[in-house]
Amino acid sequence: xxxxxxxxxxxxxxxxxILVAGCDRISQTWGPSVLDKAExxxxxxxxxxxPSSSMARExxxxxxxxxxxxxxxxxxxxxxxQALMAGNFRDYKLQVDGLVTLPAMLSIDDLKRLDVRxxxxxxxxVEGWSAIGKWQGTVLSAVLDHVGVDPRARFVMFHCFDDMDxxxxxxxxxxxxxxxxxxxxxxxxxxxxPLPVPxxxxxxxxxxxxxxxxxxxxxARIELVSxxxxxxxxxxxYWEDQGYEWYAGI
Amino acid sequence: MNAESVDAGVSTSIPxxxxxxxxxxxxxxxxxxxxxxxxxxxxxxxxxxxxxxxNAHPRLYWGNRSDEGTAILSLGARQDAEGNLVGVTQxxxxxxxxxxxxxxxxxxxxxxxxxxxxSWLTVPGPQWLxxxxxxxxxxxxxxxxxxxxxxxxxxxTRHLQRDLWxxxxxxxxxxxxxxxxxxxxxxxxxxxLRYNILQRLAYLAVVFVFGVGIVLMGLAMSPRMDxxxxxxxxxxxxxxxxxTIHFIIAWGFVAFVLIHVFEVLISGVFNQLRGxxxxxxxxxxxxxxxxxHSQDAASDSVPMENxxxx
Numbered sequence: 001x002x003x004x005x006x007x008x009x010x011x012x013x014x015x016x017x018i019l020v021a022g023c024d025r026i027s028q029t030w031g032p033s034v035l036d037k038a039e040x041x042x043x044x045x046x047x048x049x050x051p052s053s054s055m056a057r058e059x060x061x062x063x064x065x066x067x068x069x070x071x072x073x074x075x076x077x078x079x080x081x082q083a084l085m086a087g088n089f090r091d092y093k094l095q096v097d098g099l100v101t102l103p104a105m106l107s108i109d110d111l112k113r114l115d116v117r118x119x120x121x122x123x124x125x126v127e128g129w130s131a132i133g134k135w136q137g138t139v140l141s142a143v144l145d146h147v148g149v150d151p152r153a154r155f156v157m158f159h160c161f162d163d164m165d166x167x168x169x170x171x172x173x174x175x176x177x178x179x180x181x182x183x184x185x186x187x188x189x190x191x192x193x194p195l196p197v198p199x200x201x202x203x204x205x206x207x208x209x210x211x212x213x214x215x216x217x218x219x220a221r222i223e224l225v226s227x228x229x230x231x232x233x234x235x236x237x238y239w240e241d242q243g244y245e246w247y248a249g250i
Numbered sequence: 251m252n253a254e255s256v257d258a259g260v261s262t263s264i265p266x267x268x269x270x271x272x273x274x275x276x277x278x279x280x281x282x283x284x285x286x287x288x289x290x291x292x293x294x295x296x297x298x299x300x301x302x303x304x305n306a307h308p309r310l311y312w313g314n315r316s317d318e319g320t321a322i323l324s325l326g327a328r329q330d331a332e333g334n335l336v337g338v339t340q341x342x343x344x345x346x347x348x349x350x351x352x353x354x355x356x357x358x359x360x361x362x363x364x365x366x367x368x369s370w371l372t373v374p375g376p377q378w379l380x381x382x383x384x385x386x387x388x389x390x391x392x393x394x395x396x397x398x399x400x401x402x403x404x405x406x407t408r409h410l411q412r413d414l415w416x417x418x419x420x421x422x423x424x425x426x427x428x429x430x431x432x433x434x435x436x437x438x439x440x441x442x443l444r445y446n447i448l449q450r451l452a453y454l455a456v457v458f459v460f461g462v463g464i465v466l467m468g469l470a471m472s473p474r475m476d477x478x479x480x481x482x483x484x485x486x487x488x489x490x491x492x493x494t495i496h497f498i499i500a501w502g503f504v505a506f507v508l509i510h511v512f513e514v515l516i517s518g519v520f521n522q523l524r525g526x527x528x529x530x531x532x533x534x535x536x537x538x539x540x541x542x543h544s545q546d547a548a549s550d551s552v553p554m555e556n557x558x559x560x
Contacts, residue, residue: 249474
């Protein structure tokens with residue numbers, strides 16, 4: 001009985017091992033080119049079932065997480081960021097340029113004079129966890145109107161202060177439809193307090209309907225571009241360059 | 251397809267292990283066989299890649315949030331006095347040492363690693379979340395489209411109404427069916443072609459409760475889909491609840507597969523496998539033992555010869 005049982009267990013483990021080893025080989029060779037076919041389909045079906053105007057659910061004060069778990073970089077080490085932090089971000093200005101009519105340098109006070117929105121939304125990490133926070137920030141659409149968007153522009157790039165690897169800064173991108181969504185904010189406050197450093201001080205991106213890695217922290221510069229092929233590895237963001245989906249709706 | 255049309259001569263070429271004469275019927279039509287094996291592949295890869303995704307945050311919660319210290323299930327690790335890694339599984343208030351399988355298991359290089367499920371249960375083997383997601387979201391389409399084809403085909407050919415939907419007689423025989431299953435007793439002859447009540451309920455539950463449920467709970471984890479599905483997400487308790495239910499149903503599928511494979515093994519594995527590969531399935535010409543159960547079933551239902559079974 002023991003023999004039979006251990007034989008059975010060994011058979012199952014080796015069958016699983018062969019399956020996993022086969023899938024690993026496929027993952028490293030032709031697999032991604034086939035598997036990625038689903039990504040375009042996913043993006044189109046999401047847009048079909050959940051229109052671009054659909055709104056992320058907004059919660060109440062009672063739903064807010066006691067601690068909003070910071071993930072990824074929690075303390076950027078670049079000299080530029082360290083200098084700003086030493087001055088409590090008083091000298092911070094967001095650079096807005098690229099395909100715009102009027103490039104601008106905007107302080108947090110400048111941003112507060114534009115259309116400001118407060119929303120209590122859920123943050124879903126690609127790892128699987130969720131947290132709920134109250135975000136206050138300038139509606140990105142208002143910033144775009146402020147600088148004027150060139151008709152050639154298709155994407156908004158977010159360049160960040162934090163280096164992920166040596167000389168590889170975090171960056172992200174969204175298309176203009178997502179950028180114009182009313183819940184897409186440049187947030188400067190979390191839970192009624194200035195954005196803490198671990199959560200992206202002094203300014204971070206909030207998008208209502210995408211995963212956490214799209215919500216770029218430590219924003220240094222916003223650039224409007226017609227294509228992101230020549231930025232980073234050309235996939236539109238730091239984690240996208242590591243193999244994650246550009247449209248992070250799942 | 252009609253049982254009567256089967257060439258009785260075929261039965262002589264089949265290895266017969268019982269003394270009764272056998273004949274071969276065409277049991278599972280080609281579309282069902284193809285969809286069955288596609289489903290085997292899709293479910294297997296969904297499960298393995300799902301565990302890879304789970305390993306990125308090997309904890310489950312109830313509600314919308316995953317606050318520290320509120321996990322209802324956690325696969326974690328600690329170090330013992332000698333500095334060795336110890337796998338710790340926490341379920342509710344209880345903790346178990348699960349080194350080697352859960353929490354801590356050996357990686358490819360043979361040294362202990364902190365990881366939820368072991369590398370022989372995840373696709374890909376190493377910790378590689380983005381690749382696990384690609385496998386999962388690709389085979390999700392295979393699983394959903396194949397499932398829709400199956401349901402559509404089953405309704406169109408009346409397989410669902412005739413073979414899966416329980417009849418009044420099925421319900422009345424449920425007690426005996428449970429006893430038969432516990433005694434590992436299987437029907438012979440024509441009765442072997444007919445799904446019994448537990449089989450019918452199991453298949454219906456797997457398709458319409460597990461299948462539909464796991465897809466909906468998967469969608470509930472998508473922030474973009476939540477914008478239109480939030481009433482459903484809130485109805486099950488929140489996004490983390492949906493993730494927990496998704497995980498539980500995945501193991502429900504595993505339980506179904508284990509029982510399904512076990513039943514196949516004890517009811518004539520080669521005959522059953524041949525039935526699902528070539529469609530041909532051998533039955534005894536006449537029941538060896540004509541027990542009360544088979545007579546009941548026969549008197550309550552249309553004789554098998556008069557209806558194609560698929």
